[in-house]
Amino acid sequence: MHPNSPIEFRTGFVAVMGRPNVGKSTLINALIGQKIAAVSPKPQTTRKQQLGIFTTDTAQIVFVDTPGLHNPHHKLGKYMNEEAADALNETDIILFVVDISQMPPHEEDRILLSLLDELKQAPKVILALNKIDRLEAGDVASSAAAYAELLPEAEICHISATRGRGLDQLVEQLTLNLPIGPPHYPPDQITNLYEREIAADLIRAASLIHLRDEVPHAIAVRIDEYTQRTEELVYIRATLFVERDSQKGIVIGQNGKMLKRIGSHARTQIASMTGGNIYLQLRIKVRPNWRNNEKMLKQFGFQRWE
Ligand SMILES: Nc1nc2c(ncn2[C@@H]2O[C@H](COP(=O)(O)OP(=O)(O)OP(=O)(O)O)[C@@H](O)[C@H]2O)c(=O)[nH]1
Ligand SMILES: [Mg+2]
Missing domain, CATH: 3.40.50.300 (P-loop containing nucleotide triphosphate hydrolases)
Incomplete structure (x- = not known):
């Protein structure tokens, strides 16, 4: 050139x-x-x-x-x-x-x-x-x-x-190795996901960090509420879906200790993404065998464009 x-x-x-x-x-x-x-x-x-x-x-x-x-x-x-x-x-x-x-x-x-x-x-x-x-x-x-x-x-x-x-x-x-051409996205955009979708993934990642074996892989996270309450505070309510009652017990842990640990880890991670404070409330539900159920996979957003 x-x-x-x-x-x-x-x-x-x-x-x-x-x-x-x-x-x-x-x-x-x-x-x-x-x-x-x-x-x-x-x-x-x-x-x-x-x-x-x-x-x-x-x-x-x-x-x-x-x-x-x-x-x-x-x-x-x-x-x-x-x-x-x-x-x-x-x-x-x-x-x-x-x-x-x-x-x-x-x-x-x-x-x-x-x-x-x-x-x-x-x-x-x-x-x-x-x-x-x-x-x-x-x-x-x-x-x-x-x-x-x-x-x-x-x-x-x-x-x-x-x-x-x-x-x-x-x-x-x-x-x-890239072709010459104008940008596809505005220069300040860093991802295509909304913060609430990333928050769901960070909650799941926290469960992968704290739980063992197959249990965290059986988890799907749904964000039920994601509200910017004040400039400083985001309020999040999320549901963790597992496949079996026994998994529910493991995720909650003795006296709710495990769920607290997952919640507190996830809260720190989400806070570092948003730069503010996070109020995070988690609950658990059982959806038997959801990873093999087309309808539930769709509900959790695992659906491909045909
Ligand atoms: N020592 C070391 N660990 C790394 C490095 N890169 C990633 N890791 C660790 O490898 C593990 C997996 O990292 P991820 O980024 O989740 O891997 P991934 O390829 O996206 O995995 P999937 O999403 O499961 O396909 C984490 O514990 C990371 O900290 C590295 O350069 N050095
Ligand atoms: Mg990855």
Whole structure:
């Protein structure tokens, strides 16, 4: 480009994909610089697509966070995989995130490869080797080589989403591969979800953090009221749906202790998103086997456009 010519603005979509728990949502939060996506140490935290919109003076990168690709055990899991696969349509770049600290590559890392095989024309893929902070320097090369073998033609970047390592280079790498064009969203918009939807996800993430085994995965959260009572205070009432009475007991805990713990964790997270105080009231209901029930899945918003 001629040194005096104006820099051309680049815009495009980047589908952030990979198996559960590799750090896709953590990466998007780190890039946006704000916690817009729920994160937890357990797999299958993200259940729907969510945009993370990153705008600079010269580019707008629209990240599409997706549920982790996995082998589903119920209709919700199937929905989540379809929701993830859907991000492949009309994306400019696929950012394939893997956890380099896990060796060898996981069978679920390959699900994306078979989806790519099915595409007539695959978009450009960048392979992000995340969690490099967990590796000794001497182990990086051999682990990186094992992951590079998954997709030999992909460009590679080494990152740590939690430490912020390699992120500037990643943004540069992505920007260079985006088409020239005007931004799709206003520069101050960072996501497509309403605060109340993010709040529901943060409540669910808090339950994933505090509960064990299958119980938190059986939870759906419905926000019943989300009111800005004063400039400082948001009032939230939410219902946690579980699949069995026994799960209800576990979520409530002895003398209501567990529910209090989840509520207090979620309140802090929601408060850091809104920047004000939160009054949060939680209750629990049982909806037997809702993860396999089409009607209930629809009610909870897990419905795909046909
Ligand atoms: N050490 C380390 N941990 C990380 C890094 N990135 C993410 N994590 C942790 O990995 C766990 C999973 O992160 P998420 O962002 O929820 O993963 P995800 O890929 O979005 O998972 P799903 O939504 O379930 O598909 C969390 O405990 C994160 O703190 C990293 O760079 N280094
Ligand atoms: Mg996620």
